[in-house]
Amino acid sequence: MVSQNGIKYAVHIVSTNFGDLVAKVCECLLRRGPLTYQNIARSTEISLPQVKNCLLLLIQHNCVQAFSLEPAGDAADLSKPINTKYIALFDNIIHRTRFSKFIAVVSEELDKECVELFQGLLQHGRLSLKKMIDRAKSGRDDCAVEDTIRGNLAKLLDSRFVERCPAGEAVLSPPAEEGTGARKRGAKSSKIVAKSITIEERILDAAAPMEAKRFLFTTDADCKKTSENSSEVLGGEKRKYDSLESERETSADDSHVPWRVNFEEFLHRFRHKACVENVRERLDGGAAIALSAMLEATRSMEKKVKSDKTVPLSINTIYEEVMKKEAGRSMTLDHLRASLALLGCERGSNDLYMIDLKAIIKHAQTEEVEAIVLKRYGRDAYRIFRLLMKTGRLQETDKISGTAFVDKKETPKILYHLWKDEFLHMEKVIVTTPRQLQFLLWKVNRSTLWPHLLDEMYHTALNLCQRVAYELEQENEILNLPPHKRVGPLEERFTRLRNVRMLLDASLMRLDDALMLFHDF
Amino acid sequence: MNSMRMMKAVVRGGGPLPGVDQFALARVVEGSRNLICLPGMSKRKRPELAASGAALTEHEKTLYSLIRSKQDMGIWSKDLKQEAKIPDNAAMKALKSLISKGLVKEVVNVHFKARKHCMAAEFEPSAEITGGPWYNQGSLDTEFIDIMKDQCLRLICKLGVATVDMVADEIKRSRILKADYQVQQIGEIVKALALDNDIVEVKSTGIGEFASIQPGKSCYKCLRLPGASKEPSKVVAMASVPCGVCPHLRECTPGGIISPTTCDYFTKWLDF
Structure with a gap:
């Protein structure tokens, strides 16, 4: 379940990328979960054609996935209309803020041409080989370009920076048959028994191309023109990749197969x-x-x-x-x-x-939380929090005071502050003999604190984005001035704006690392 | 009032000690005014004043025996009056007299500093009353603790990797402090240093720098050099942004009374 501020941040990203109308549809999906397209129109009070366009755009940019439930077996059920539903992919929306980081990784490993192709994919969401070639040719009929693009796509696939797009519409088996019908990618299948997977995970698993075909691309095809107009692979397409195709068929199909960036x-x-x-x-x-x-x-x-x-x-x-x-x-x-x-x-x-990578990640997360405690509540609270993190079990107030070297009078106040702000969990123990005594026991509850902090991080990220927008809007006049007219106080204002922007962007970048640390790692 | 709380830890004479910062030593001497004698928390039995028993009034006798019965825990003056069932004025008078005769003393109870807490003169207050060895007059002796921490940190840095025993031995051997400190007390200081993130606890692998330490044993490595700033050197994400430490983050909404566009903390932060 995505936190409230997480949703707000995602909606802000969609809104700045694709406008308010698309953001409204996306928000509706994020808040209400999977919906049919008629229901989206009803909830958002946007006309059906407009909802359709918004959904197509979101699917094109990998922010929404279509799916339907497989009828429960009987032939009679085939007469019933299949209700296609749409689900917003929160993670993919947040990944939109990381494009510069992705490009940096690709630039380190591959050449400039590959980076350009990769940027094209980021910009368009998904592209078929034909589209990539068309973009590169920009009207010219050049076989060399086609070969270069093929080669570059192969390099990107080889490094796994790019993958085959998932099926346009995932078909989920009914819940009773869970685990038999749906295709599972890799080790996920072994986890079904241990942990119930979310509907989003089930849909993504069902839509994902077979692992063997995920990065498969044949490069030996000739430079050939395909005059037919390629239909853009959008929500309507129900392409299935799991059936075995011959080498020739694969090669012929390659120009229309949509590719996208492999965020994973x-x-x-x-x-x-x-x-x-x-x-x-x-x-x-x-x-x-x-x-x-x-x-x-x-x-x-x-x-x-x-x-x-x-x-x-x-x-x-x-x-x-x-x-x-x-x-x-x-x-x-x-x-x-x-x-x-x-x-x-x-x-x-x-x-x-x-x-043990999990232990390293846990350590990194703990460092981040401890830094917040140090800055917000001071060094004594920092010691207390570190003590409770280390022991991981309930500790009594006096014991905490003694071990953390915090004054007995101060300790309860600090603990109370931390508890009030949901950093600690508290339990009261009352002993009645020989006389009534009340002891307070404290511990860090990671399962509640971590999501709470993640929500605060989304809130902070949203605040930073909004402040950037505000600062730019305030100084709009200066930004529009040609450089030679920026003199005296105007130049100072411009320099200030540049510094503000740099600080805010750098902070947002770091915060995004922390978001990944808590959400994705 | 408390003869045991006199200065005990002083630097012994002799030439400069190897590996010990002389400046730090000077600080130890200076700070030693507040030093307490940690290991000597035993009771000191005083010879009974033969004459005093005879000179005591009835009320004084009742109060004195009650106070003595509480041994090193002492008793709160209000509880004392109630338990002795003596009228307030008479009880106060008798108590004052007992104190002036040196049979009873007032001690500070760390839990209730304002309360008048009485104890028979021959007892030393228990750790429950004083707060333990690291407390002085009912307050945590932070100055002394800081000196101890600093010394331990210096020794751990000097040793590279050290167990608590090694630190305790080094302190004993270097004779920086006159009083003997038990390994347990040094252990408490070292643990506090680890909580400060000045040192880190690692398990000995028995190879490389851990060659002198039994494998699997807990030991400590220096993270912050003595004298270096206590501020963490690592740039963290959330804590370096105003919102990360903002007490009003929950009430902050776009367009609200508290909002990122009107935020004073932001304005101050972005003041170039």
Whole structure:
């Protein structure tokens, strides 16, 4: 369930990207959950054709997914009309603010032409090969362009920066048959029993192309013109990718297959980077090199973003990977062993090493929360909070005061403040013999505090965006002036605006890292 | 009033100690005015005044035996009057007389500093009453704690990686402080340093820098150099933005009385 401020932030993003009408449709879906297109029109009081256009736009930009429930088996049911519903994809909306980060990653790894193609995909949401070629040619009939685009798309697919689009409409099996009909991607299927998955996850799983075809692209096709007008792949299309097709068919189809940016790959990379940076700061450079090498060597084997542990590796494999990087060349095998031990590496029975990534992420999250406590409530509260985070169980007021070295008189006040602001959970214990005594016990409840803080972060992100917009609006006049007319006080105002913008944007960027840390990692 | 709370920890004579900052030593001497004798919290039995028993009035005798029966816990003067069932005025008079004769003393109860708390002179108040070794006159002796923390931090930084035992040994060996500190008390200070995030607790791996420490044993590494700023060096996301520390974030809405566009905290933050 998305928090209230999360929804407001997402709506703001859609509104600035696509305008208020689209934002209204999106808000309706975010607040009310999956709806048919008639119901959206009813709720938003927007005309049906307008709702249709808004939905097409949102689907094109991967912010909405269409789905329907599979009829319950009988042939008679086929006569009933299938109700297509639409669900807003909150995560994909938030990813829109991360485009610059995605581009930075691609620029580091691939050449300029690939980056341009990638930017085109970000700009248009989804593009077929034909569309990509048309954009690049811009009217010219040039075979070389087509080959270049094919090559660049293949490179982007090879790095998994781009993926095949999901099915236009996901078909969900009825709840009774859950787990048999719906296709599951990778390790998710093993989790069905352990944890009930949300409707959004079920829909995304059902719509996702088969893993084997997700990054499949044939590059040997000739430069050929397809005169027929390609129908844009939107909500109406019910393309299924799971049936086996011959090589020839695939090749012929490739020009119309829609591609999009694979957000998941970027989350993998950002999560890895966050883990390595955390280890570098907390432990040392050697530990960071070791972890980085382990993640690098097993990236393609990682099934989901939130994997708890790294894939088990032997010390020799890790050492080989360490040697590939310049920073790792000075590392001896003993040094690597010591770094792995420092990382708290678990060694399986077959002498393979793996690292608890979840623990590193948890540590990074805790650091962020503790920094908030320090800034908001001071050093004594910081010590108390760290103590309660560390022990993880209920502690009595006096005991807290003694261990955290906070005055006995001050401790209850600090604890009360933290409790009032939902940072702590409190329990009263009353002892009646020999006389009535009341003890207060405290602990940090992560399951309530984390979502609460995440909501505050969305609120803060929205505030920063709004302040940027406000500052730009205030100085609109100066922004419109040609540079040579910006002199004296006008120039000062312009410089101030530039500094304000830089500070706000940098803060928003950092805050977005924290949002990912709490929501996606 | 309390003879045990006199200055006990003083720097011993002799040349400069290896690895010990002389400036820090000077601070220890200065701060030592407030130092307390940690390990010596035992009761000091005073010889009974033979004559005083005879000189006591009935009321005084009743009160004195009641107060003595409470041993090192003492008793609140109001409870005393109630339990002794003596009229207020008479009780006050008798109590004053007992105090002036040196048989009873007033102590500060850390939980109720304003209350008059009485105890027989031969007892030392229990940790429950004083607040424990780190309290002085009912308040946390932060100055002393800070000095102890600083010394421990210096030693841990000097040692690179250290267990609590190593820190305690080093303190004993370097003879910075005259009084002996138990390992448990040094442990409390070290734990507080870890809570401050000045040091970090790590488990010894037995190799590399941990070679001298048994594998699996808890030890500590320095995160902040002594004398360095206590402000965290890491740039954090939420806490570096006004909203991250704003007490009115919940009431803040676009277009509301409190809003990001009219926010004073923002205006101050963006004042270039």
